[in-house]
Amino acid sequence: MTLSEEDYIKAIYHLGKGLDQAVSTNSIAEQMDTKPSSVTDMVKKLSEKDLVFYKKYKGVLLTETGRLSALSIIRKHRLWEVFLVDKLDFAWDEVHEVAEQLEHIKSEKLIDKLDAYLGNPKVDPHGDPIPSKDGEFKKSVKRLVTELPIGSQGICVGVNDSSVAFLKFLDKNNISLGDTLEILDKEDFDGSLSIRVKGKEMRISEQIGSNLFLEVLEKD
């Protein structure tokens, strides 16, 4: 599979969003910043290779092979993102461009070893799930810290209140977007929460918790 083919497969997967619905030529062209006629050409090629179902004028849909290829690329992309943030200390919003390149490196052994080295992470620094080797993964959803039960674990992905005071609080407590946060306990009396971030336990008020979004895996 060429680099370009991989990019198309990934784009079709993302546009399809797991839905069993055909993706339009124009939407692919827009997503990939290319022309619809180029998409038609490539889609024919992918169809030849049985990576997509394609019927003229009717859009395109991944085959099972195509879907697994897409998940394999996404797996690589997200594992590299974890590497860049956890090991090389990139910020969560700096990794995408580099991961776009790294995801095309071809070596199954490399990915297996990288996965193990990173501790078999289940989510990337944006909280998105990392598919397993055989393409399994849980969906993730965005929730306020206060909406989650004790024991939940997720990635900090956004704030409700972007006031200076709130952002300063996060900074002072060494909480960054992309960090893993675990909810250890809740106090009924005042709604305050005991949490762990970067291995450090701390207590936060209900107000803080109701302004911080986590991306968490859905339970099955």
Next chain:
Amino acid sequence: MTLSEEDYIKAIYHLGKGLDQAVSTNSIAEQMDTKPSSVTDMVKKLSEKDLVFYKKYKGVLLTETGRLSALSIIRKHRLWEVFLVDKLDFAWDEVHEVAEQLEHIKSEKLIDKLDAYLGNPKVDPHGDPIPSKDGEFKKSVKRLVTELPIGSQGICVGVNDSSVAFLKFLDKNNISLGDTLEILDKEDFDGSLSIRVKGKEMRISEQIGSNLFLEVLEKD
């Protein structure tokens, strides 16, 4: 610079071996497993871009820009090799193919951070020197352990005596090719050596030392 251009620049560098001597079309073609006519085409393109000097029928020579580009690619290649061996536990002879892909990833920040993460290594797992960011490096030479002075440090790259007994000794003492070895002390009486490998100190006989090759950096 395209992937293919980078491959040519690297090949020309290696064939030129730092010598100030023109590299022939045929030798490039052989090295790159391609046809001489293809080389001619590419070499014209590289010449347009001022990466090489080229005169018809007279071979090709890197410009200073071309030389620095080559060293930048080699730097990336060797840093990734260190990563694969030191962090992902690849064997030293498994890394080349993957590093050939990784060397083309474009991100200066990535390489800076990778370099720091690996502890700014000066040599790769084959004992070859890693050029600095601005293209400086020392040459390396292959020497028997017994030929080196106290304080020397190098990478295990080969054996003189490939008898089962000798290889078993290395294995039992957890010494692998690609490991860094430091000479701590020498005993005048019997020529035995005190060394450190993988952080562990041990004593080896002169016979062992005279059968193990290290790749060491030349002193300047």
Next chain:
DNA sequence: AATTAATTTTAGACAAATCTAAATATTTGT
């Protein structure tokens, strides 16, 4: 339901990197 608007495909062209076959230049051997 007919016409207009939007989408999609086709046809033909182009750039990059390669190839084959033929032409040209250089080197070697006597």
Next chain:
DNA sequence: ACAAATATTTAGATTTGTCTAAAATTAATT
């Protein structure tokens, strides 16, 4: 120094992925 052998370049073709412009199909609107 000249013929033969070798190396290199040119010319023209091919593949991949892209593009533009025009034609065909589908969707929307009145």
